[in-house]
Amino acid sequence: MPHQQQIAVIGGGVIGVCTAYFLAEAGYQVVVIERLGNVAEKASFGNAGVVAPGYVTPWAAPGMPKKLLSTLFRPESPVLLKPTLDRALWRWVRMWLAECELERFRINKARMQRIALYSRDILQQLRDHHQLDYEQTRGYLQLFRSERDIALAQPSLGLLAEHGIAHQLVDAEQARAIEPALSAATPLAGGLHLPDDEAGNCPLFTKQLKTIAQDMGVEFHFSKTVTALEVQGKRIGMRIDEREFSADAVVVAAGIDSARLLAPLGIRLPLYPIKGYSATASIRNFDEAPQAALMDESYKVAITRMGSRIRIAGLAELGSVSTDLHEVALRTLAKVGEDWFPDAANYSNASYWSGIRPMLPDGPPVLGATPIRNLYVNIGHGSTGWAMAAGCGMVLADVISGRTPEIDMEGLTLARYARLP
Structure with missing residues (x-):
């Protein structure tokens, strides 16, 4: 890596925190942006475990x-x-x-x-x-x-x-x-x-992993809402509470809010x-x-x-x-x-x-790259986010790092929805 690339992960649920952890382990400078006051406070909070x-x-x-x-x-x-x-x-x-x-x-x-x-x-x-x-x-x-x-x-x-x-x-x-x-x-x-x-207790795990990730250098920014994403040359721009920021890459792991962020970029998912x-x-x-x-x-x-x-x-x-x-x-x-x-x-x-x-209507999540350079997704897990979080986080880190994931990605990428209007 010519320099330590900065990657922003949007979403502080178990999916986002696992993604941030594995990206930090891969050597990236990682920030997590979460609109609530702590990790695992929405869909991750009360799930079945x-x-x-x-x-x-x-x-x-x-x-x-x-x-x-x-x-x-x-x-x-x-x-x-x-x-x-x-x-x-x-x-x-x-x-x-x-x-x-x-x-x-x-x-x-x-x-x-x-x-x-x-x-x-x-x-x-x-x-x-x-x-x-x-x-x-x-x-x-x-x-x-x-x-x-x-x-x-x-x-x-x-x-x-x-x-x-x-x-x-x-x-x-x-x-x-x-x-x-x-x-x-x-x-x-x-x-x-x-x-x-x-x-197991999903929010307890997520908070434990957050502490470990912080010790690895991951920064968590709470009570911050990403209102828009935009392409800025080789970087991805983010509007956060009316202020503009950018990163070398962005991972959208914001649960249901992901659709709102992706649609203006032409990425429409059901x-x-x-x-x-x-x-x-x-x-x-x-x-x-x-x-x-x-x-x-x-x-x-x-x-x-x-x-x-x-x-x-x-x-x-x-x-x-x-x-x-x-x-x-x-x-x-x-x-x-x-x-x-x-x-x-x-x-x-x-x-x-x-x-x-x-x-998503068919069940599997959507992981990995998008048609937009340096914009990635980790979304659509439904009620099984806790069951898939660690593996999805590792897959995203592999994809962003240019490594071949350890599992077959067929049917798990944006390609299966490529024909949607």
Whole structure:
């Protein structure tokens, strides 16, 4: 490198912080620009905490449209739809429906698992190297309330076998042996156990990595909003709170705000805000609490043990960009907690959260270079950002450094959306 190049990373979530860390490790001078007061305060803050490459799957899947329609108006539902005439939403829905075909599902899931498996390996290396403790647990159990849920999971089960991912389809008795505190009163048809998957406290990890990155020379600028990007010869210009700055390169990792920054530059992606929810409750009876992480497949809600707390997270609300708490969502989260671990916590006293997840209709993120010199993206991870963050950060550092990434980038770059108007 003729001089130490300065790279600006826009976004201080787990994606942006991992990107900054690996860029600093590669020898760059890195600044992170975040509009809030600390790292991991938006989508990274209240997520499920699951790092499960074996489970990572597109929301667009065979049978999913029918399943969602059948639950849309129930008192407790995995999906909420706020009536809206937003053309962007209905365009996104049309694209999503096209991706629910079996062959598209297989392609998208394979792409997501490729980056997620790589990311889990990188995360484990980070954890071992820096001796990190972020309340991590080992193992992931997917719960099927009905035979219909098992039938809908069949395409995913086939892919697990094809890719050599450790898994075991278990009956109800075996599932309760894996998680002894599971309530016997709640109907259970079976489960899928993924022993190598894991979970952990995403914001705690992100703050730990931020401290390490600062020790490596990364500068974090909080309460600063990037309002525009522009090309300035060989550099990328940024307007930050009405002032102009520039850097040798810029990585956009700003979640849903990324679409707003990229569109004026001619980079248009069908990135849509999907609202998610979580509830966090203190454990009052540790013998009745989960040991690791689980997924209620009927409600698409994860249950994660985080130290002395239980995190219940998931759901999807379309048509809303506010962080207001929807009563139906809170009721669904409480129901899932009470159904499976009724004596573990007082769910009525839980702390509730909602946040916006930037989701692409097909599922995989978009990584790497753009048509604009020295402008890069690390966006579109949906609800799986924590599962992909470390690997995506390493990939970006490789691409910017001119190294060939250790994984195949097919289907993970901007090229798959190149034909969009």
